[in-house]
Amino acid sequence: MDLMRKNKTSKAPRGQTLLKNVSKNRTLIWMLVIPVIMCFVFCYIPMPGVIIAFKKYEYMKGIFGSEWNGFDNFRYLIMSKKLWSLTRNTLLYNIVFIATGTVFQVGLAVILNEMLHVKFKKISQSFMFLPHFISWVVVATIMLNIFGDHGVLNQILSKLGLESVSIYAYENASKWPIVMVLLKLWKGAGYGSVVYLAAIVGISPEINEAAKIDGANIWQRIWYITLPSLKPTIIIMTLLSVGGIFRGDFGMFYQLVKGQHLMESSDVLDTYIYRTMMSTSNMGWSAAAGLYQSVLCFVTINLVNYIVKKVDPDYALY
Amino acid sequence: MKKSFWKKLAALTLALIMVMSLAACGNSGKQNDTGGGIDAGEDNPGGNNGISEDSPYRDKGFDLSKRETVVMYAIGEKPTDMDKVMEIVNKQYMEPWINTTLDVKFLSWGEMGDKYSLLLTPEGDQVDLMYTSSWCNYSSEVANGGFKELTPEFLQKYMPYSYPIQAPISWEQVSVAGKIYTIPKNNATFNTYNVFVVRTDLLDKYGDFEINSWDSMKKALITLAENERANGIYANGQRGTAEFADHLWWQNVGAEPLASGYAFMYYTHGSEDLPDWDKDVFYKFICDDTLQLYKEMAEMAKAGVWSPDRINDTTDAVDNFKSGKVASLIWNASAPTAGQDMENAGVGTYDVFDVTPDAKAQRGSYADDTVAITAKSKLPERAALVMDVLKGFDEVNNLVVGGIEGTHYIMTEDGYRQDGPDAANYNWGVWAWGITGKNSPSSYNPDPRQNKFAEICEPKEYAPLASTFTFDKTKVEAELAVIDGIVGEYEQSFNLGLFGDDTEMKYNEMVQRLKDAGIDAIMEECRSQYEAFCESHKK
Missing domain, CATH: 3.40.190.10 (Periplasmic binding protein-like II)
Incomplete structure (x- = not known):
């Protein structure tokens, strides 16, 4: 191997090989230009602004001219005495979302792949994708019209002479974590399955055919061929999701659970920060909250990546 | 050699990124000059150029x-x-x-x-x-x-x-x-005084109601809830952030906000004098009257006066009243107008009631x-x-x-204004709230119910001295934000009576959390500012 590399290098200088590779993959490189620019503009250029978290920001003095105030901007987060419960809520919700999401997304991808009837497959796929395009505001309204006091469900129950129920009642606050998980799955599982579906399509049909000839049934093929082939994709997708594990889905938590009486079980970092910021427009505080979440996410993703690297270096992100 | 080239390139790129980032996020830090402004010097010969002969700003x-x-x-x-x-x-x-x-x-x-x-x-x-x-x-x-x-x-x-x-x-x-x-x-204006506007076509079906107190209003609301909920009509809609409580209850109890925009309050005892801090000033969310209010709300919620999902429902209570989905509205001078709109839409009839006849009425803060x-x-x-x-x-x-006189509004001979033919395209006060002048004409409507609000407020107008007190939150900004966050977790739910039988328990929990988060320090800061204010007003 080393010998081959040496030979290659001796044949063509490194710079030339690079140029050759660039010219060979120029279409791919062109395709990469826009995402790289986007990433640079939106992720790297604003990065120095993070110092607002340590400053008493004043408009006319600007980000760099405003006075430093140490960790003062973090005080309100600590003073609330909710930091732990908020962080825990955010983390637990996201762990459940990622875990259930992955299982359902992979499951749906496998089912879609095994469907033989093309029309039925396409219709099912469309129905699975559709919820992804509905905003949480609309989902909240749909929920209210089905499960609310005058909603469809209660109308049916009253027609049947049964007692009405409301998931918005204070007594039912403890059931909201389940409601959230179900809604998140309903909204995201179909769309999330696209990546896995693409990965399944990429599996060489020869392997499946060989297994078929060897007498493997559908379950065996899924278990021994499809799922192991999806392993790298699953790990990468999970690692990417872990990158945002301390960020709550604000749209969902805010729109679905406007009721503060349901908050004990649904207050996450993002909703708390929003609530606090509504009474003030302190940019230093917002930056401090954002930095807190980013640092936690950074530590977590490094930790998870480290573990994956230890177990199987091939699957690590970096 | 090659390695150092790539290293140099990487370093250069990194430097470029940093420079661009600083340029993008930074600002010159220079204070604005007022170069485009005007020099008000008397000896400015060209000062009148560009303005008309009859400009009131000529020769100024x-x-x-x-x-x-x-x-x-x-x-x-x-x-x-x-x-x-x-x-x-x-x-x-x-x-x-x-x-x-x-x-x-x-x-x-x-x-x-x-x-x-x-x-x-x-x-x-x-x-x-x-x-x-x-x-x-x-x-x-x-x-x-x-x-x-x-x-x-x-x-x-x-x-x-x-x-x-x-x-x-x-x-x-x-x-x-x-x-x-x-x-x-x-x-x-009297924008903080609230009245009760109710659909009389519904209420009259269930008896003769004399509404002149909190309890008589509550009785009417519960009666409406018992009879109209089955028809899909709620007795009350709860406006905005469910601040029903905020206005009418404190009006009923005789308390006013101490500093506009904050939750410090004081009992007025019907007087314009500065309140005694120790006896009269309190934090709105820590007070026996607050708990009493929340219990009242829980009672009405239990009776189904408003929708139990009101908090999750984004529909506008005023629109709901106008379209007949709710039977009453508690609001300021705008409530009778909403009643008129409802009546004009052919939904029902309305009347305006003063629930707190003994309360004084203060004009809202200019702030x-x-x-x-x-x-x-x-x-x-x-x-x-x-x-x-x-x-x-x-x-x-x-x-x-x-808007334009004759088009958007019409002036009557006695100096009142009425809606003009195109009033809908530029309603009086539609956006320029912060500009309203001293001599802004009052509205007049031939319907006596539309003038009832002014008739209720004007005879009992008073101007408490404390209305000029302002609070500077700089020293306790963080504590105040945390406190507001905690209040934000409970307020609407309490105002809608959603905690039911647990109201008192949840109230005590909120009070404890407010105390833990430093409400005493905030009150102490407010007290020192208030005392300084009182001192300055004694002089």
């Missing part, structure tokens, strides 16, 4: 020779006839009088939370005048240095017509730590609607002149606030 010592555009931001949606009105404002007044074009832009309610602060950053678009109020970021933007400090000298000089007629109390109400950062409206000159404005003097034109002359003020 202003150099108005250069045409400038002043940009003002208002909150809400642009009225249909805005351009028509602004054309007259600019062509007849702004341009000939002060050689300035006024450009009014709107920040919609939806955008307010996200964009308001961004508009004040020096990097953004031109913004010279900005709507602000005790409920719309005033104190926090002052802390961020978003608004220009307005000294009495500046105001006297650049607002020569409106400053002398501005209510002196209004300046006190907008001052933060003794300094003024905004120009308040000059017309305070509730103001317009500030932004710190980044390059034309602060010109912006002040624009405000002077808008507020110092009744004809201009009526035009901006109410």
